[in-house]
Amino acid sequence: RTRLMISDGRHYCIAMTRSQQSPLVYSLIRIFKSIHQTIKDRHVLMLATWEIASEPVEKIGSPVDLSEPKSEPPPQVNPSSTNSSYAANKPASGYTPQKDSNGGYGGGMDDPATKRITSISGLNPYQTKWMIRARCTQKSDIRKWSNARGEGQLFSCTLTDATGEIRVTAFKESVNQFYPLLENDQVYYISGGAIKPANKQFSNVQNEYELVFDHNTTIRRCTDGTHTSVPGTRYQAIDLSQLGEKAKDDVVDIVAIVKEVGDTSSITSKTSGRAFQKRELVVVDTSGYQVRLTLWGADAENLDVRAAQANAVIALKGAKVGDFGGRTLSLPMSGAMALNPDFQEAHRLKGWWSAEGSRQTFASFSSGEMGLGGSGMTRDERDAASFRFLAEAKAENLGGNEKPDYFGARATVTYIRQENFAYPACSSEGCQKKVIDNGDGWRCEKCNKLFDAPNWRFIFALNISDATGQIWAQVFNDQAELLLGTSANDLMALRDRDQAAMTAVFNNVLNNTYAFRLRAKSEIYQDENQIRYAAMSILPVDYAQASRHVIKMIEQLEI
Structure with a gap:
């Protein structure tokens, strides 16, 4: 801190500042924001924002100490007109530490x-x-x-x-x-x-x-x-439709209706290896949008599920905005949540849901992430909104922006790259880093551990096609296991015993049609900007639902 003596020509007092500026004696300064305080009966001005207005000038006036006693009482300080209410609320003297016997x-x-x-x-x-x-x-x-x-x-x-x-x-x-x-x-x-x-x-x-x-x-x-x-929690709630204007990691307050409630699940942190409980909800409001909300830890475990499933009003303080698949919300440790709070906006929202909201169809910020399990609308509505022919996805340049796009497709597997279809991963729980064979064993640089054998994990590319075109898509371990019906460890062992049998596992998938959920993302590869595709889910085709979708597309054609 820097200690100054400042004067207005009539009075002078002590001033303190954290600024690196150091004005010369008799310089003129301009004060924009300050805090007045009384220390040992002396007036002290804490300078928060100020600047040097001019170079040194002659001394102005014959100022006297502002802290000298006056014959008349000092004017009352209006806390609302100062930068701090401390001057008007100065604690009484005589503060003596003592043992608190009344709940303190x-x-x-x-x-x-x-x-x-x-x-x-x-x-x-x-x-x-x-x-x-x-x-x-x-x-x-x-x-x-x-x-x-x-x-x-x-x-x-x-x-x-x-x-x-x-x-x-x-x-x-x-x-x-x-x-x-x-x-x-x-x-x-x-x-x-x-x-x-x-x-x-x-x-x-x-x-x-x-x-x-x-x-x-x-x-x-x-x-x-x-x-x-003393009032309760102060909410500065925004509509869910406004989340599209927010950036990733922005913090917002939300008051909404719980539309769907998921079960708790456990995930393991990749950095600490600790297990966390999570629960996903879908919330909606009068703006006509719905968003996926993730609760963590005690918030996920202690949620009043019965009240939430009864379409409770949920008030979130300090929810964090995510951009996975569009816009999502999560409640961090610093946030707060209340079900069916007692204030006017909550009652208004509950009345809207009973009167009309429960029968409404809601929009989402991404066609690929509309609700729990990717299904915020009915399955038919979801697929109709997210479905793209492969050539259509390319023509729309999905994934060409900074953020990835998600879409659905029905396509046939035409080829799988079987070279290097898996990589050796760390065997520690929660760690998926690649390990290196150094002769004495398989070493994980992250965990600093040595293993006798690695944990093999799938990662390979496949070519899929529909009536309009074809793309290459990356497939990761979880979806590859579902697609092939075996684990990477078992398939690596089969390769060592019987190469032809291993090839047959891949060939059994070829020429079969699946319902894909794909992510399109722009990446730099060999100094070129390219759209890369990844299969986020691979499911058998529901032909009844697919037929309804095709019929609806035909009905929309202008013939």
Whole structure:
């Protein structure tokens, strides 16, 4: 920090700034944003945004110290007209740490009735003593970490009052101290802690600062009857139709109807090897769009499935936008979710669903990702929307933009490249990296482990064709196993025993027609931009459904 003495010609006071600028004595400066604070009965101005207006000039006037006592009382400060409400809400003196015996925790807290309350919007890093009255509107699970620098744990929560909200994080020992104390939807008096600029990479809260609990923090539940004046979660909800305007990883608030509920499933992180629970929902709103929503961890496991399946209203705070197959939503650890919340927009949405929404057909941001299992509409409606002849997909330049496109096709397998149809992968759970035979065994560079044998995984290209044209598509392990009816490990073993039998496995697939779901993506190959195709699913053709689709296409022809 840089300490300055500033004057307006009549009075002077101390100013502090973090800026790298260093004005010369008697330079004129222009202040755009500042925070007033009183420290030991002296006025101090914290300069947030300012600039040098001119080079040094002669001293202006005969200023006196602004902090000198005056014969008349100082004017009242209007908190709404300043950048901080601290000046109007300066805590009373006499703060003495004491053991809290009334639901509090920490180093002690003065009686809230004897202290002024600072609004959340008035908190800033320059304050040393403050107290807020706020509602805990979102409390995360405890997350543990372990890396080269050591181990630790953390949790975060969001505090809300009538003026705004702020994100709070506790680390290591503070987690054990404060996590049991805070409960969602309860109101607390909170004092002490480090206020610092918010890290927007981990925070979706609309506040330029965030709070870190430390050994100076004290918390006491509000039991004096004033808790009813503290509002709950603040939603700045957008329509689902507006997700098309959002970028990947943008954070949004959503209020919608649950249209479909999937089962929980377990996935393993490729980086940590840890297993996570996930559950997928499809949500809709009055904008006529539907989007797939993924819940993780405790949110997925503790979901009230009965209420959700009854088309509950779901309110999401801090959902993250994804671009897989168009637009999707997921709820990160820093987000919050409520089913059937009690506010006006939720009641209006429930009435719309009962009156007309339940009979409506919804649009999606991608024809290939419309609902759970790729089926947001009926199967006929989905296939009609996503189906492309192969020549049609090329003519529309699907995959030619920055993001991949997904489409369905009915095509016949005409050729499979059998050379190098599998690669040796790591045998560790959750790791699929290629391993190298170094003579002593198969080594995984990522896991730093040596194995006697690799875990073979399929990866090969096949040529498919329909009446309009043909394309090459990449097939990966899961779909290849379904297509061939065997695993890569078994097929590699068969190749070593009987080459002809291995070839027969591939030949059994040739000249058969399947329903493909394909991804088209633009990639640079040998310094050229090319559209590459990958088979995301390969299923037997439902000829009854396919016939209905063909009939509908014929009916649409203008003959």
